[in-house]
Amino acid sequence: MAAAPMADAPLKKNTRAKGAAPVAPRARSDKRERILNAAVKVFARSGFHATRVSDVAKAAGVADGTIYLYFTSKEHLLVSLFEDRVERLIAFVSAELPKLKTARARLRRIIELQLGLLESERELAEVMTVILRQSTRLLKEYAAPKFSAYLEVIAHVVLEGQRRGEFRSDVSPHLIARAIFGALDGLALTWALGKADRGGLVRASTQLSDVLLRGLSST
Amino acid sequence: MAAAPMADAPLKKNTRAKGAAPVAPRARSDKRERILNAAVKVFARSGFHATRVSDVAKAAGVADGTIYLYFTSKEHLLVSLFEDRVERLIAFVSAELPKLKTARARLRRIIELQLGLLESERELAEVMTVILRQSTRLLKEYAAPKFSAYLEVIAHVVLEGQRRGEFRSDVSPHLIARAIFGALDGLALTWALGKADRGGLVRASTQLSDVLLRGLSST
Amino acid sequence: MAAAPMADAPLKKNTRAKGAAPVAPRARSDKRERILNAAVKVFARSGFHATRVSDVAKAAGVADGTIYLYFTSKEHLLVSLFEDRVERLIAFVSAELPKLKTARARLRRIIELQLGLLESERELAEVMTVILRQSTRLLKEYAAPKFSAYLEVIAHVVLEGQRRGEFRSDVSPHLIARAIFGALDGLALTWALGKADRGGLVRASTQLSDVLLRGLSST
Amino acid sequence: MAAAPMADAPLKKNTRAKGAAPVAPRARSDKRERILNAAVKVFARSGFHATRVSDVAKAAGVADGTIYLYFTSKEHLLVSLFEDRVERLIAFVSAELPKLKTARARLRRIIELQLGLLESERELAEVMTVILRQSTRLLKEYAAPKFSAYLEVIAHVVLEGQRRGEFRSDVSPHLIARAIFGALDGLALTWALGKADRGGLVRASTQLSDVLLRGLSST
DNA sequence: AATGAATGAGAGTTCATTCAT
DNA sequence: GATGAATGAACTCTCATTCAT
Numbered sequence A, B, C, D: 001m002a003a004a005p006m007a008d009a010p011l012k013k014n015t016r017a018k019g020a021a022p023v024a025p026r027a028r029s030d031k032r033e034r035i036l037n038a039a040v041k042v043f044a045r046s047g048f049h050a051t052r053v054s055d056v057a058k059a060a061g062v063a064d065g066t067i068y069l070y071f072t073s074k075e076h077l078l079v080s081l082f083e084d085r086v087e088r089l090i091a092f093v094s095a096e097l098p099k100l101k102t103a104r105a106r107l108r109r110i111i112e113l114q115l116g117l118l119e120s121e122r123e124l125a126e127v128m129t130v131i132l133r134q135s136t137r138l139l140k141e142y143a144a145p146k147f148s149a150y151l152e153v154i155a156h157v158v159l160e161g162q163r164r165g166e167f168r169s170d171v172s173p174h175l176i177a178r179a180i181f182g183a184l185d186g187l188a189l190t191w192a193l194g195k196a197d198r199g200g201l202v203r204a205s206t207q208l209s210d211v212l213l214r215g216l217s218s219t
Numbered sequence E: 001a002a003t004g005a006a007t008g009a010g011a012g013t014t015c016a017t018t019c020a021t
Numbered sequence F: 001g002a003t004g005a006a007t008g009a010a011c012t013c014t015c016a017t018t019c020a021t
Helices: A003-007 A009-013 A031-046 A053-060 A064-070 A074-099 A103-120 A122-134 A136-163 A173-192 A198-216 B003-012 B030-046 B053-060 B064-070 B074-099 B103-120 B122-134 B136-164 B173-192 B198-216 C003-007 C009-013 C031-046 C053-060 C064-070 C074-099 C103-120 C122-134 C136-164 C173-192 C198-216 D003-012 D030-046 D053-060 D064-070 D074-099 D103-120 D122-134 D136-164 D173-192 D198-216
Strands: none
Touching (some): A031 A064, A031 A074, A053 A064, A053 A074, A074 A103, A074 A122, A074 A136, A103 A122, A103 A198, A122 A173, A122 B122, A198 B173, B030 B053, B030 B064, B053 B064, B074 B103, B074 B122, B122 B136, B122 B173, B173 B198, C031 C064, C031 C074, C074 C122, C074 C136, C103 C136, C103 C173, C122 C173, C122 D122, C198 D173, C198 D198, D030 D053, D030 D064, D030 D122, D053 D074, D103 D136, D103 D173, D103 D198, D136 D173
């Protein structure tokens, strides 16, 4: 499963290098990145509200005040984290999809990737899930754009499938996109509960794709 | 849509006897109920952490201290609320399902009911969604049993469908149950974002059922 | 010198008893008063910024949080203190002046009273002096009205003196009022420096009055 | 009014040689001076405590750390500023007074100068006023000597007037000096409040001098 | 000398919880 | 049972100061 590389190379590719400067100025400030990585860990472990800024600082190996050099508030740290990671996810998915020809294959891949992410980056997955629900206000005001962008990627695949005749056309691509995301997120939630067998990831991915693709089939 | 009765009869049975029902049991300790109803409102509006105990007290028309006569802590209030409402939901769904004969009809009804709940009891739906994500710890320690019980209801319908030959048998009923719950919850989330057209409730319910039932069909 | 009583009976007279209720309901909440009295002490000792809210709380014998039940912020505490005490000062001066017939006697009395206040309520005097300079913004936004009201009392005495022919009429009463206040405040400042002989209060008061009254004389 | 020259020649001598003065000594370490000039501005605008060291640094066009090459602390910067400017004021006043023959004329000139300072160097005047009240400790420990020296200048003029028979001898020169300073400072305060008419500077100066000189007259 | 990113102690404020009435 | 004033622990954020470059 391709989740692991996503966390490294491809997802970070476009994070800071705006212009492809030949003489890569060796961007200083890995601090921001260290803080974000630490935030993922502690937010996942304790949740946003139960996490103290000093916890993040300690985990990042920086002073409390340093966090405020990169983020204006604890809340901004959360939002930045969300945006940063969803950006990476979108970038990675966008890079993966063109390799596949059919909409069916692409949808299957999306499911595979998002569930793979749950496996390989457990903490990131938890944070994303949690972030989306911590505060409706936060979500509405800041996270919505990036979140919508990701949903758009899924919806686009569905729409293409409809155009090509692979998928039935009597359903709304956006509705399906939201339902797919929700289904995947729901699996994450129950895994977080520790009840379901986490090993069955491949099986889960396959079964979900099977049901979904048959459900969407145009025949 | 059958959401309305649910909101009235079982879910709010003793809450506020507007009409003078002949044999109304008229529970005397309505304080607890008033507090729970107030909690639904303010938690839905502001979220759990942003809500102060005094906000709940004010909304319930009781003193701050009174809340601690019925609940041991703010957290306990949240958990009690969750358990109380999921119990009602299970009771209502359990009462509705026997009226339908096929597993297909029952699954369609579950989707209809849960989405209907979003419409008719917006606040309750938000609280349930929010509660489930506030804190993994809270979820794991307290909410899991009731939540699992609800998932079990869905899974049971799927299993029955498989036994009767209505549904394909190559998928895990529990996996499907979690995915269905997640998909419905995902729709709630995006509605909370205010982006999707909330009017399309019937259409959403129908489309989702169509896709799901075809996806689960045994043929 | 009449400064001492001012701090007690007369100055507090109008503080809370809005209507002269016969059955004095024994107003609860001496807390507010205790906090204000504590604030005078610690603000005078350490200045506003160097004083921690917890210092005031400790001095008042209340919990930190209690202060916020009566004042919205540390700043509001300072402003309230200022307003409260200037109100008392005005009330006391206003009660004293009618006992004297000539403007000359009244001006002499004002000087006497304000300097007496410096002696008997050293801390209060320091706080008032300090408050007026801590923050121009604070002063402009909140303290100005009460402060102006006190200046007005002085200016009014000067004006009356001019009307009666006791004082020269070629000077602005407001200008003189401000200068008198400043002169008195300046003496307080240098006393705070600990350099000047503080015992010479009566002499200072007399000399200042002598110079001022001759300076203002209409002949 | 002679305030302008003071503001230029002695007080700002090396600050910003706009015209190419022939023999300009052109001090090389203008950093210290730039910092002090910046400090006057920002302290006057926001007060000492509300001003951040980085604000001063930015206004001076230097790095935060640079300030600590010239001043040991923020407090030391304030004290240095005070001492520096009072020294200049004393130097200027000391140079001006010998030009006048009578004590009456000299006192009138001092009033004129200090009030003129309020007009022409608003910021400096505010800083001086503010500095004196920020903290009794600061004042006592550091600012007192220079401040006393300035008071001494005024007291000396009064004393001389008494010796020459121009002024009454039944008042303490130091008391009068402190009162005069306070009166002038009090006018500054109310001007800072924005209430009084600031245009009436000449009138204020004249009226104050008139009252004071008549009050001090030996007849 | 100059820089400014990093530090971390410290303070104001909030609010869940208690308990005397 | 009910109240709500009082409590005080805990947390976010600020900013004077330092020091590696």
